Amino acid sequence: MAPGLRTSPRAVVLLLSLLGLAAAGKLLVVPVDGSHWLSMQEVLDILGQKGHEVVVVAPEVTMHIKPSENFLMKRYSVPYTQEDLKQEFQAFFHFSFEQGSFLERFVKAYKGIKRITNFGVTSCQHLLQNKELMRYLEESKFDALLTDPVVLCGAILAQHLSLPAVYFLRGIPCGLDFEATQCPRPPSYVPRGFTQLTDHMSFLQRAKNLLHDIPDLFLCDFAFEPYSKLASEFLQREVTVQDLLRQASVWLLRSEFVLEYPRPLMPNIIPIGGLNCAHKELPQEFEAMVNASGEHGVVVFSLGSMVSEIPMKKAMEIAEALGTVPQTVLWRYTGKAPPNLPKNVKLVKWLPQNDLLAHPKTRAFITHGGSHGVYEGICNAVPMVLMPLFGDQMDNAKRVESRGAGLTLNILEMTSNDISTALKAVINDKKYKENIQRLSDLHLDRPIHPLDLAVHWVEFVMRHKGAPHLRPAAHDLNWVQYHSLDVIAFLAAVVLLAFFISFKCCLCCCRRCFCKKGRTRKAAKAKSH
Template identity: 50%
Template sequence: MPEDREDKSDELLNLILNVLPSLPFWQSAIKLNDFFIGLTGNFKLLCESVVYNKTLMKKLLEANYDIMIIDPVTPCGELVAELLAVPFVITLRVSVGGNMERCCGKLPAPPSYVPVPMVGLTDRMTFLERVKNTMLLVFFNFWMQDYDFHFWKQFYSEALGRPTTICEILGKAEIWLIRTYWDFEFPRPYLPNFEFVGGLHCKPAKPLPEEMEEFVQSSGEDGVVVFSLGSLVQNLTEEKSDLIASALAQIPQKVLWRYKGKKPATLGANTRLYDWIPQNDLLGHPKTKAFITHGGMNGVYEAIYHGVPMVGIPMFGDQPDNIAHMKAKGAAVEISFNTMTHADLLRALRTVINDPSYKENAMRLSKIHHDQPVKPLDRAIFWIEYVMRHKGAKHLRPAIHDLTWVQYHSLDVIGFLMACVAISIFLVTKCCLFTCQKLGKTRIKTKRE
């Protein structure tokens, strides 16, 4: 990677937390798009420095790998796999607009009940929501074309020495391991080479460190609340952290807050700050009543695994979508990071803790998660090893990959059948007219005679 390129995660965080909230919608969209273009440019540079590095590629080729496991949110892996002629398996939570799964993996997504990811819709939509969903689907289809055209098409074609697209290469994946399951996802059509392995990282809780266990036990009947905004958010503005701390101070529960910033002035006696928390062990603790989360997929799945209701404060990426799913399933309340007030946070916390439906729904999801024929991690391992054993999983690959868009949607067939009907109508009409004319002439002739 060229050295002058820096890590983009701080830039993104600054954008989300400080820049975008003060901008109107369109300017936000433009700023985000600019950021995305910069980020993808970085990905592309990184990819070029891999595939055009002959020494590295030779080394990879000689290693004679059986399989590659790639997350296509950062493209390149599929190109390397194709160049090395190694079968590959995809692991993915979701791509922008679900484009890669839908356009490249050919995952069916009827807009009437499969919501476009990341826009907060569910599988039960009103008419206007279905209109929105359909328009978004069309928009994202074009977006994917544009994404390919601007960044990848030419580069991938040059690297492979034949015309191709990123979608064609991604479509060669043997198995798509999607990191969700029906405890999280709305039931939707899928394909035999898609396996839903959400929560594959989840484990039973281990005992807490002694000091932490003592603090948790001191909460008595009220229990504790676990609070983390993930590893990216290290600091908040003083105003924001004071607002949060003062709300937390008002609940009877003890709070464990993962926070590295300055200690807020309003911090209550019930709240302790930690540089790091054993999140999974805390969520699996019987005293845990709620989880305040930014909605990262791993945290959400740990909460599902242990059946803990959530207060979601999503920021970017898949986080709003993750929280929207949990909200739709009745296991979370969502509040906006940018506009939330002290009262909002307090109300949300009291709701998920005191309204028993949230705990019940979280437990229902937990039961669904635990009651599977095979654990998600074992399924993921099985299919990865399957591809290694058989050098692929061609028997699961649908024939749609060999059809054009027009063929897949049967547009040529519909056109042909409509043409047949039109020609038939035309011929029948012509025949009728001809017969009528003939009859008319004969009649006139007869009359004259």
């Protein structure tokens, strides 16, 4: 058979869309701000370029969400300012650099997340109360809704508009995503989030991992319950967090198994980790900086799109360490320059991270371990020094380190010497480069680019109004039924009953025998008397 005859329908759709003939769909997008927006935007750009009508609904006040020629932006007013938002996030991120006891840090994190959640809930309230915008959304005949379910506003809108939903996410804390997809996750080898455990655990680590599920039962309530309350009020019926999550047709998971530990997936969970690694040309100024670095090459240093300033003491420690390597260090930093900044360190307000990492002269990547950055490091095979700050970053760092592709530092405890030692190690010890190269080779050897895969599944849900054939029947069972506890109890009862009856019968038979014997003996005795 000639391979040419194996024309996939997708190839046909692509061809048709190039010819402007494909049925273009209409997609409603409710994004989440911050780094969450960055990779989602890449998907929206392609969908827009393919001729779909993409409408993004976002508050007037945002950090990263910006218009593009590829989609229509619908803004709604919110009762807070850009400054309020910036201050709140900065306060939250600066907390990562503050020392304190576990309890102190826990309470601070709780309060910080609570305040950030409040921004989300307020924003969502204002969207749902915005009559003009809601009328527009109700009247527009959308084919599907795309949202990041870590903020549940899009999920409420999907329920209200009865739209099939595609969830685009890195994950949801407390295992809510596993519960919503009915995806098994045996605690014996699937490490829980924020535990920094790997898939190979000792007995006590397995115990810790199992116990970690208990607080998860209520710990995330404070961040998600407000949406359930909002949904119940708005939709005029009882709506739980799981109702909002469970509705999704397809879950586009920004995760992949060179980084994640292998675990079961459900058919409607599509791993698209590494979708953000497409290269553009390096801007001239950066090209010049890299070329000027000589034989030693460069180190790329960024703590992510959300953290570009750090406390001066920490900045000085880092600066001191960076001066100990012969590489030119490109550091994304918007704060006041540390006075001890060495000559080999160039501070920049922004850097084209992925394109810099792709440059053959890049020797190492100092990162906070955000998932985008880590996948860019893997794509481009650059060994990493990880300084995780919050969220999934500790787990990401642990994963990179457990693969021998980087070294993790504790941002609070690290000294200038630690940073220098770690940086020199990942640059000079060949094993780090070999390991990241192996991961990179595995990661890049895929039948389809994750960005195309994400676009395909959004289009799939738009074309077919969902993906009902991928929805497991487990959704129609309650907890007892799912775990077959009713069946096991019934079978146990049957077995016990059978045993009991057999036992009673035996007892009865024995008694009769003994009674007979007893009576015979008695009779014999009576006779002998």
